Amino acid sequence: MTSHSERAAAFLKDPDRVSWHDETLWIVRKKRDRAAASVKEWENLREKASKLKEYVLSDLAGLLTEFERNATLNGAVVHWAADADEFNRVVLEIIKSKNARNIVKSKSMLTEECGLNHFLQDHGVDIVDTDLGERIIQFRNEPPSHIVLPAIHLKKEDIGELFHLKLGTDRGATDPQYLTRAARVHLREKFLNAHVALTGVNFAIAENGTVVVCTNEGNADMGVHSAPVQIHCMGIEKIIPKMEHLAVFTRLLARNATGQPVTTYTSHYRTPKENGELHIIIVDNGRTERLASIDYRDALKCIRCGACMNTCPVYRRSGGHSYGFTIPGPIGTILAPHSVPGKILYKDLPAASSLCMSCSNVCPVKIGIHEQIYKLRQELIRKGYGSFVKRAILKISGFVFAKPVLYDISGKMVRIALKIVPRFLIYSRVNTWGLERELPAVPTQSFKEWYRQNGSN
């Protein structure tokens, strides 16, 4: 398997595209800043949201029980799935029991996490992603590169070419409005003939058993209200206690995600439609293991706004696919390594960070993302996963830094060595730092020496 830096290097081969990606996401970040600044009580809202999510994690069992009771009273069928495989099988069973063929899905990172699309395809069920960006990447057989902007890695020329092949749009046509209209016609046909509609869940309300879904396109509603059977999939952490708490989260979510004051549609599904069925699948898939970990539990507070990606200097320049995990960027970095209970995976991701803390600063629920990345690095080194070179360097440095005389001598030696050793040795393969960078000019003396000469004046 390739590492983050290797995949990032592949993305970096097209400098124009990288600049576009970087600048475009930075524009989204600036829109977010303006939206946040327009709400005077913004910091207060973040604090409330953070506290609410902490409360939720402290009383998950109580809230889930209350939610299940109320949803059942509303006429919904509540299912439980311990892991991805069980989740996929529950969905398949519902589909099979209805002899359903046409399945539409609006955005759900949980179904990506569980690999639902491939599972259903393997069982002969065709599932159509209906969010425009999701449909684009489904046509390309790619995972999303961003949790809110799934096709942000593509240019309109790529999409024009793709739609020409898949939807018969004019060759060379790249106008976003023209392409969007073509997708509208294509997906309307899918909606109107849908037997089952699947959605993710942004928030589930314990006190009345309602699930809430936020979209701009209206695809969740088009599917849910067209199909006789609706299925909403959620992780156990999506629960919130009361309707009034939605106010805090809906005020934060869209502003923080794209800079809009609210998503175009904020839909509240409580009861099934007449003659319809409403299923809710509640999934664990490793969340309870995370809940038991004091160090990494906070990641469960995430409301999937994507702001940490937009602001991340590494994400913007390496692209979402470089992370290799369903959820990219800083939040993906802290979710990936412990995403499968009992294993440590994606060990390269904690290094894909400059620890600049920007992710934590924009997080609407105040997850200490950079702190968790730092903890992951320490854990990985402690457990012996660092590369041989890195471990050797850290060991030697620790030894030298602990002995002032040795430190002075080595400093002097390095200053001399850097002047006389040939370039190809200094910038050898061991020095990965030097691949893209030049070492600073070598000073003639150390600060200590300089201070001895000049400090007393």
Place this chain on the structure above:
Amino acid sequence: MEAINRSRQIIFEKIRRATLTGGINDGLSQQPLVGTKSEANETSYNRFTESLKMAGAEIAVLNICDIDTYISEKFPGAIDLRNKNIWEDYKGLQPSELANRAECVVISGKIGVAENGAIWVDDTCFPERLLPFIAGKLILLIGEDKIVSDMHEAYAAISGTLSGYGVFISGPSKTADIEQSLVYGAHGAISLDVVIMKG
């Protein structure tokens, strides 16, 4: 079914264990109260119209007595769902039939939210849930006195009276999934007209 119940049991058992070993404070004495109010200098009315314009909606402000004429002139053939007598004509229709018949739909909204231009509509406003989405043109009416300042006020008004389905709509359906270029009319309404009713 049995397997699913077993999973339920396993999940709850793991939550219980996590709560004990993970050092989570099991009994936070009370839920954090919301009690947040938005602060703004502008009047709710101005913020509401500004927010809607930003979201891509057209706005008209009319006296109640002028509304029928306005709608029949500007949107001839629109399905006016304020008239509940016609609801039976649409109940139980297949989505494709609704798509053919409902090009332009008028719906009376219940709450307008100043801070973001969102308008609340629910099961009591239309005979079929698909109607506000399947229509190419959507017209939402809202009484001037129904505009609240923020989402806190809006949810306070809704929470006791939530019907089977309800949605905040702010603007026409939109997407920016192709190179971040904003396009109206992704899947839902291509245009949204909001009529603010005075008097």
